[in-house]
Amino acid sequence: MGLIAREVEARGIATISMSSARSITAAVNPPRAVFLDFPLGHTAGRAHDKAGQRKIMIDTLSALDS
Numbered sequence: 001m002g003l004i005a006r007e008v009e010a011r012g013i014a015t016i017s018m019s020s021a022r023s024i025t026a027a028v029n030p031p032r033a034v035f036l037d038f039p040l041g042h043t044a045g046r047a048h049d050k051a052g053q054r055k056i057m058i059d060t061l062s063a064l065d066s
Helices: 002-010 022-028 050-065
Strands: 017-019 033-035
Touching (some): 017 022, 022 033
């Protein structure tokens, strides 16, 4: 995803990657990334936790502002 994000960013579109694999994200080095300490496959939060997932998405998108 980091390679794709860099190409998209080069065309003027901001990106942010969500990751639950810090070492892989560090190796790929996307322009922007947020790390979530959830098991692989649950990057957007726990299953059926709509409030938690919503907060994660709002916080992630807010990171584009900073």
